[in-house]
Amino acid sequence: MEIIKDTITFMYPNKLVFENVEIKINQGEIYLLIGRNGCGKSTLLRLLAKIEPYQFKLHLVNEKEISYMPSDLVYYSYMKIIDLLKFYDDTHHNFSLDFALKYLDEFKLNPKQKIKKLSMGEQKILNYLICLSKNAKLYLIDEPFPYVDLLNDEIFRNMIINRYDETKTFIIATHQINEFEKLASYCLLIKGYKTIECLSTDEIRSTVSLSVEDYFKEVMRYVKGD
Numbered sequence: 536m537e538i539i540k541d542t543i544t545f546m547y548p549n550k551l552v553f554e555n556v557e558i559k560i561n562q563g564e565i566y567l568l569i570g571r572n573g574c575g576k577s578t579l580l581r582l583l584a585k586i587e588p589y590q591f592k593l594h595l596v597n598e599k600e601i602s603y604m605p606s607d608l609v610y611y612s613y614m615k616i617i618d619l620l621k622f623y624d625d626t627h628h629n630f631s632l633d634f635a636l637k638y639l640d641e642f643k644l645n646p647k648q649k650i651k652k653l654s655m656g657e658q659k660i661l662n663y664l665i666c667l668s669k670n671a672k673l674y675l676i677d678e679p680f681p682y683v684d685l686l687n688d689e690i691f692r693n694m695i696i697n698r699y700d701e702t703k704t705f706i707i708a709t710h711q712i713n714e715f716e717k718l719a720s721y722c723l724l725i726k727g728y729k730t731i732e733c734l735s736t737d738e739i740r741s742t743v744s745l746s747v748e749d750y751f752k753e754v755m756r757y758v759k760g761d
Contacts, residue, residue, distance in 0.1 A: 563701040568708040570725030576708040604666035606677040612651035635668040680711040712748040
């Protein structure tokens with residue numbers, strides 16, 4: 536069942552990002568959002584999260600059921616991790632402090648550590664942890680893996696598996712395609728400002744006998760950058 540079916544036109548003051556681009560998103564699927572640098576991946580997630588002034592036609596999902604992880608870190612650096620998690624628990628009805636603390640322990644982060652003392656990778660983990668600790672219907676995740684080591688990659692994937700059910704949809708923008716492609720049922724490939732192609736990951740593997748990452752590399756050879 537579709538939760539998003541829309542045609543997008545959007546531009547910044549000096550740049551056209553999308554022009555009459557059709558997009559369809561089904562409930563209960565995991566999508567990889569892929570494309571070259573500057574193609575509009577982060578913008579699309581911001582549009583879906585209603586950060587940008589654009590009204591997507593959402594079905595079966597209301598604005599409070601969206602959990603968005605931006606690529607930028609937006610926390611108060613003077614706070615301790617535990618204080619930030621308690622703040623979210625107090626202000627977001629769908630936030631699970633128990634879920635957050637469980638994975639905080641798995642990531643081996645000290646809850647009493649101040650955010651300003653965290654490495655870039657640890658801050659990225661905290662960003663991701665907060666996003667997944669919300670019991671949402673639509674998860675929008677922008678570049679979860681930069682600065683994160685291989686051991687934590689596995690925990691990242693397990694968090695999605697534990698959160699997933701047939702009512703939840705994930706859209707993950709990433710350049711680390713091979714880390715997520717086994718989880719994903721579809722990929723959204725941005726091919727310029729007029730096309731977002733939706734492809735089944737199983738179909739890519741069976742039809743062209745390539746991994747999703749290798750297929751993307753092959754296709755992008757013929758797509759101009761911005």
